[in-house]
Amino acid sequence: MFLEIKDLSVKIENKNILKGLNLNINKGEVHAIMGPNGCGKSTLANVLAGKEDYEILNGKINFKNNDLFDLNIEERAQEGMFLAFQYPVEIPGVNITPFLHSAINSKRKRMNEEEIDNLSFAKLLKSKASDLGINIDMLKRSVNTGFSGGEKKRYEILQMSILNPDLAILDETDSGLDIDALKIVTNGVNKLKTKDNSFLIITHYQKLLDYIKPDYVHVMVNGSIVKSGGSEIAAEIEKDGFQKFQ
Amino acid sequence: MNSETLNTLDSYSKNKYKYGFVTDIDNEKPKKGLNEDTIKFISLKKNEPDWMLEWRLKAFSKWKTMKEPKWANLNFPQIDYQDIYYYSAPKGFEKKPKDLSEVDPKLIETYNKLGIPLEEQKVLAGVAVDVVFDSVSVATTYKGELEKLGIIFCSIGEAIQKHPDLIKKYLGSVIPAGDHSFSALNSAVFTDGSFVYIPEGVKCPMELSTYFRINAENTGQFERTLIIADKGSYVSYLEGCTAPKRDDNQLHAANVELIALEDAEIKYSTVQNWYPGDEDGKGGIYNFVTKRGLCAGKNSKISWTQVETGSAITWKYPSCILKGDNSIGEFYSVAITNNFQQADTGTKMTHIGKNTKSKIISKGISLGKSQNTYRGEVSFLRKADKARNYTQCDSLLVGNKCGAHTVPYIDSKNNTAVIEHEASTSKINEDQLYYCRQRGLSHEEAVSLIVNGFCKQVLQELPMEFAVEAQKLVSISLEGSVG
Numbered sequence: 001m002f003l004e005i006k007d008l009s010v011k012i013e014n015k016n017i018l019k020g021l022n023l024n025i026n027k028g029e030v031h032a033i034m035g036p037n038g039c040g041k042s043t044l045a046n047v048l049a050g051k052e053d054y055e056i057l058n059g060k061i062n063f064k065n066n067d068l069f070d071l072n073i074e075e076r077a078q079e080g081m082f083l084a085f086q087y088p089v090e091i092p093g094v095n096i097t098p099f100l101h102s103a104i105n106s107k108r109k110r111m112n113e114e115e116i117d118n119l120s121f122a123k124l125l126k127s128k129a130s131d132l133g134i135n136i137d138m139l140k141r142s143v144n145t146g147f148s149g150g151e152k153k154r155y156e157i158l159q160m161s162i163l164n165p166d167l168a169i170l171d172e173t174d175s176g177l178d179i180d181a182l183k184i185v186t187n188g189v190n191k192l193k194t195k196d197n198s199f200l201i202i203t204h205y206q207k208l209l210d211y212i213k214p215d216y217v218h219v220m221v222n223g224s225i226v227k228s229g230g231s232e233i234a235a236e237i238e239k240d241g242f243q244k245f246q
Numbered sequence: 247m248n249s250e251t252l253n254t255l256d257s258y259s260k261n262k263y264k265y266g267f268v269t270d271i272d273n274e275k276p277k278k279g280l281n282e283d284t285i286k287f288i289s290l291k292k293n294e295p296d297w298m299l300e301w302r303l304k305a306f307s308k309w310k311t312m313k314e315p316k317w318a319n320l321n322f323p324q325i326d327y328q329d330i331y332y333y334s335a336p337k338g339f340e341k342k343p344k345d346l347s348e349v350d351p352k353l354i355e356t357y358n359k360l361g362i363p364l365e366e367q368k369v370l371a372g373v374a375v376d377v378v379f380d381s382v383s384v385a386t387t388y389k390g391e392l393e394k395l396g397i398i399f400c401s402i403g404e405a406i407q408k409h410p411d412l413i414k415k416y417l418g419s420v421i422p423a424g425d426h427s428f429s430a431l432n433s434a435v436f437t438d439g440s441f442v443y444i445p446e447g448v449k450c451p452m453e454l455s456t457y458f459r460i461n462a463e464n465t466g467q468f469e470r471t472l473i474i475a476d477k478g479s480y481v482s483y484l485e486g487c488t489a490p491k492r493d494d495n496q497l498h499a500a501n502v503e504l505i506a507l508e509d510a511e512i513k514y515s516t517v518q519n520w521y522p523g524d525e526d527g528k529g530g531i532y533n534f535v536t537k538r539g540l541c542a543g544k545n546s547k548i549s550w551t552q553v554e555t556g557s558a559i560t561w562k563y564p565s566c567i568l569k570g571d572n573s574i575g576e577f578y579s580v581a582i583t584n585n586f587q588q589a590d591t592g593t594k595m596t597h598i599g600k601n602t603k604s605k606i607i608s609k610g611i612s613l614g615k616s617q618n619t620y621r622g623e624v625s626f627l628r629k630a631d632k633a634r635n636y637t638q639c640d641s642l643l644v645g646n647k648c649g650a651h652t653v654p655y656i657d658s659k660n661n662t663a664v665i666e667h668e669a670s671t672s673k674i675n676e677d678q679l680y681y682c683r684q685r686g687l688s689h690e691e692a693v694s695l696i697v698n699g700f701c702k703q704v705l706q707e708l709p710m711e712f713a714v715e716a717q718k719l720v721s722i723s724l725e726g727s728v729g
Contacts, residue, residue: 049684077686085684089677093699102695103685110686142699159685 008059019223028195035220045171049083078110080166084156091143149176157188174208186211206238279328305423305433312427318590319619396445405441420503432501436470444479455484471502475510482513508543520556527586530558537564541573549576551707555723565594568602575604578704583616592622597630606637612648619651626663634664641671694721
């Protein structure tokens with residue numbers, strides 16, 4: 001099993017958010033989680049990434065034959081987990097090039113791969129950026145600093161395509177995007193998809209799923225998954241909302 | 247450091263002993279303590295003319311009547327001036343580490359991280375003698391080339407011998423000996439330092455740099471630097487203290503004077519990394535430095551850039567006296583304190599001439615249990631019409647046991663002055679750390695990246711090759727302090 005979440009219960013500040021959640025993802029699969037605001041979707045994403053604010057009450061997560069709870073944030077990332085943030089934070093004065101270069105090399109180091117040199121990395125970054133329609137000038141700016149919402153999301157996808165993760169979690173990546181930006185972002189995701197990597201897409205609109213075809217759709221309500229199926233579920237939600245699942 | 251310098255260093259390091267003899271001529275020390283005999287001894291050893299000795303003795307008599315300035319936010323035991331050697335030329339290597347095995351491994355690790363090659367590592371760790379060579383080699387390497395342009399670049403001792411007119415005219419003209427107790431002390435007992443004179447209309451074609459010219463434990467304490475940029479000239483000067491000294495609380499009281507005449511520009515950069523003491527606050531340098539520049543002529547400019555990462559105590563306020571009309575003063579500073587370090591640093595901008603401008607960008611980073619204070623004074627005298635100042639002070643706190651303080655003084659006697667002041671204090675942002683770590687960077691890498699980003703505005707003012715070194719230094723200073 002690639003990612004196996006078993007009976008996961010999580011709380012934050014005395015509030016139970018996830019309540020006995022189960023989810024299995026295999027290599028090469030695209031899963032979508034849909035749910036109303038506050039159902040725990042983003043908590044799930046952050047617990048997977050290792051954010052330290054949460055208290056794990058119960059459950060197990062296995063990722064690529066590791067007990068996920070044995071790994072800290074950066075180790076999970078180096079093992080191939082990538083979270084595209086809903087609200088990417090600004091880091092003034094830090095340029096994307098050294099930032100991502102260090103990131104990719106720390107991953108390579110863990111995988112016992114050779115580090116990538118400055119020149120090759122600069123080439124890689126440029127080519128990926130142009131694939132995503134990102135202006136070279138944007139690469140000269142500080143990470144996320146002064147970016148529009150759409151630029152930030154595109155930037156997340158750029159980072160994802162550079163780091164080439166085994167499991168990419170997209171947390172509401174579609175929020176705040178106009179249709180053109182949505183196309184660019186989803187196009188980037190589709191290009192990256194192979195039989196060896198997996199995606200977990202978190203959204204509460206069906207629109208994103210018009211562009212990225214999920215293999216499975218899960219409905220999440222009140223901290224657990226209440227229904228799983230194919231893309232027909234997304235259509236159902238689009239039509240009737242989340243009401244009937246609650 | 248260019249390859250030529252490295253080669254010179256290399257050849258010297260293989261002949262360590264030979265060079266040791268050069269300074270070995272003066273292998274005596276005066277008795278501990280400060281009195282007229284000590285000063286006479288220094289002056290004699292340096293073969294100084296009588297007027298210089300008199301100048302020193304006058305400073306000494308002033309010092310005797312003075313008390314140390316107490317207004318800084320610093321805490322340290324009373325300095326016993328009678329328990330210090332004021333002159334000590336190396337007597338060979340009896341007291342110094344014989345080889346790397348006797349040197350604190352942490353020190354060696356620091357150099358490795360700085361990417362300083364083994365030869366130089368031997369030089370720096372194996373004794374400062376070679377570091378002396380480093381700065382001398384720069385001077386000798388390019389001396390001929392510089393001389394063709396009329397540029398004088400030599401030690402202050404040599405300048406006293408060879409250029410007495412310039413020394414008499416300018417030494418102490420910006421920092422009077424009686425300014426405060428540390429300037430009086432330095433004037434009385436200074437032993438070495440650099441002298442630079444750039445003649446009218448000459449743009450110095452290379453960075454002039456002093457990289458630890460002073461060797462033994464106790465001689466590095468009182469250095470004196472004097473830079474004069476004549477009309478329409480330009481010079482960029484680097485002062486590197488990137489090698490920590492392994493000393494117990496040692497007093498270092500340097501004086502640096504800059505004079506820019508009409509249309510001249512001086513850019514002065516410092517990377518200060520004296521030994522800061524250990525994790526428990528033991529040892530480290532007491533760094534009481536007076537740096538002051540005089541924009542004497544119209545349209546002149548003086549720019550100070552400093553990266554302060556070392557010293558147990560830093561007391562330092564590189565200042566500009568903006569006397570010439572339209573003159574410009576700048577101060578860019580990064581001060582990082584960790585463990586038990588204390589820094590009280592900033593600047594003084596004194597606007598005297600019309601249309602004078604000053605700019606202050608200060609970035610303070612406090613970690614561990616350290617205290618970091620920005621102290622600045624911007625004053626506009628009566629005739630400083632339409633003068634302007636822009637000040638920006640940002641403080642970054644890492645952890646919750648450190649302190650950041652901002653103490654800006656503004657004094658305006660001219661109502662056409664324009665003053666802008668911005669200040670911020672922030673804690674290192676958890677969301678930024680999370681973001682970086684999610685991309686695979688370790689906690690320490692993330693902190694270093696964020697702090698370097700925070701300092702960028704200042705670091706980019708440094709000359710290219712220095713900037714890289716400074717960035718590495720910033721990263722190293724942060725280590726072991728987070729988590």
